[in-house]
Amino acid sequence: MKDNFSGHSGAYSRFRPGYGPELISYLVSLAGQRECAWDCGTGNGQLAVKLADYFEEVYATDLSENQIKNAEQKKNVRYKVENAESTGFSDDRFDLITVAQAIHWFDFAAFYAEVRRTLRKDGVLAVLGYALLRTDESTDRVIRKLYSGILGTYWDPERKYIDELYQTIPFPFREEKTPVFRNEYQWTLEQLCGYLETWSAVRHYIRRNDRNPVAMIYDELKESWEGRETKTVTFPIMLRVGRTD
Template sequence: MKDLFSDNSALYQQARPSYSAEIIEQILNYVPEKGLAWDCGAGSGQFTSWLAPDFQQVLATDLSAAQLAQAPQVSNVRYLQAAAEESGLPDCSADLVTVAQAIHWFDFDTFYAEVKRVLKPQGCLAVIGYGLIEAEDPQLQQLIQHLYKNTLNGYWDAERRYIDECYQSIPFPFEELSVSDVQLNYCWSGRQLLDYFQTWSGLKHYIHLTGGNPLADLSAFFQRMPEQQYQVQFPVLLRIGR
């Protein structure tokens, strides 16, 4: 598993989208017992926080100690720096394993072997992600598309393609359960959007390799109306298996 997000982990915690009650409800429909959940690749706890109210215990693991340090402290959540393949959990102990916006970085075979080891017989794996941000403003949407597909072309890690393919191309050796379409909706300022773009791994690679500013056009666009708020959406990627 790659660690691309330890640098500026505070910004990641602040600027990345959260999740929603609709997502957690779809997952919990398939989880008969709620003793222990393992949130793998938990980062700064964006999805962990949604699990804590419904489970007696939550284990949240991530390769990045810097990311985990940004996570909220909750009484029934234990944070552990660990690779995705090494939960440290006993066999058949977890009712639910979740991975939010991280599975594309994993070694699938070793991670899935660990999931199958720790899940109870009726336990579930839920893989959650979100696709490319979409803006209702046509000019902003065009600028985002140009940044993603043109400016940063060649600077994304190869694993990014799994998100572009809506997680449908990842191996998924489980009995797949049905889910409904969901999206995340936000009203963000230009500053919030620029902060979000700065968490992109492809953008970080671009700056490191070229020294250029890939956000210049977007910054100029937002400066025209600094107080403007923009309606944006993220398509949710969700697969649940038993």
């Protein structure tokens, strides 16, 4: 599993979008029991702390120690720095396993073996994330220039799975049809730029060129903002749900 986010875990915590109450309620409804959940690749714990309102215990793991240090604390969330593909969890432990915006970094075969080992008989795996954001045509045009033009060769190969909306990841489970979800926010231009700067390709670009690519398009973004205080920013949610046979 790659660790692309330790170096800017604070910004990740401030600017990355979360997951809405409707989606959380749906995920919780999938579990036959609500004793124990595992949020794998938890990042700053934004999903784990929401699951903790419904489960007796939530284990939240991430490869990045810095991400864990910046995670939101909650009494029944137990954070651990661990590799997704090899954990110390006992067999048949979890009612629900979630992976949010992280599975594309995993070794699929090794992680899925760990899922089968640690998931209870009636448990469920939910893989979720958010696709490229949408605003309006004028701002989207500038974001596409950054995403596909300036950063085109700086994305890790695994990014293709997000571009393909997680539909092409291996998923060797009995899959369930899911509802459609999206997240909407009213963001200022500064919030948008803060989010863009958390992109892994932006960090790669800065390391190789000593220049911030978001700053390179800032004037165009500002012009597209048309003097507004905020714009509606929409993140389509990717979601796949499966059960073991």
